[in-house]
Amino acid sequence: MSQSTAQxxxxxxxxxxxxxxxxxxxxxxxxxxxxxxxxxxxFAGVLMLCSGVLSILQGISAIARDDVYARVGLYVFEFxxxxxGWIHLIIGVLVAVTGAGLLKGMTWARFAGLxxxxxxxxAQFLFLPYAFFWPITMIAIDLFVIxxxxxxxxxxx
Numbered sequence: 001m002s003q004s005t006a007q008x009x010x011x012x013x014x015x016x017x018x019x020x021x022x023x024x025x026x027x028x029x030x031x032x033x034x035x036x037x038x039x040x041x042x043f044a045g046v047l048m049l050c051s052g053v054l055s056i057l058q059g060i061s062a063i064a065r066d067d068v069y070a071r072v073g074l075y076v077f078e079f080x081x082x083x084x085g086w087i088h089l090i091i092g093v094l095v096a097v098t099g100a101g102l103l104k105g106m107t108w109a110r111f112a113g114l115x116x117x118x119x120x121x122x123a124q125f126l127f128l129p130y131a132f133f134w135p136i137t138m139i140a141i142d143l144f145v146i147x148x149x150x151x152x153x154x155x156x157x
Contacts, residue, residue, distance in 0.1 A: 045102035052096025059089030
């Protein structure tokens with residue numbers, strides 16, 4: 001008994017569009033969007049690791065030396081710089097650990113990442129009186145991370 005491979009009529013190369021739209025064994029073109037979003041999530045994990053480490057260093061510098069940051073004016077949410085240092089240190093550790101979990105593909109890391117990066121964004125906003133350009137940069141990074149984690153499609157791919 002001979003084994004015959006059935007091919008669609010009129011297509012000598014196999015499945016419809018196989019040889020023209022993608023290389024043999026290549027990814028399905030409909031998968032491109034999901035791989036881009038997944039790449040964004042992976043990049044968000046790397047940014048979370050970097051952001052967490054930088055927040056840890058920011059916290060250590062505020063704890064170790066209160067004269068590193070200058071404060072301009074009086075604000076309602078005024079804390080001592082040592083207090084801000086501990087806040088940034090704790091949030092930095094949580095963001096870095098969550099970023100590592102996100103890179104390892106842990107399911108809890110996506111939701112925890114949204115929560116901790118949102119906390120980081122709020123803390124950076126409240127820290128604006130002490131430094132201006134650095135918190136603005138961190139806020140921009142946090143906004144990208146939130147977008148990347150919130151836009152990932154469940155079950156796609």
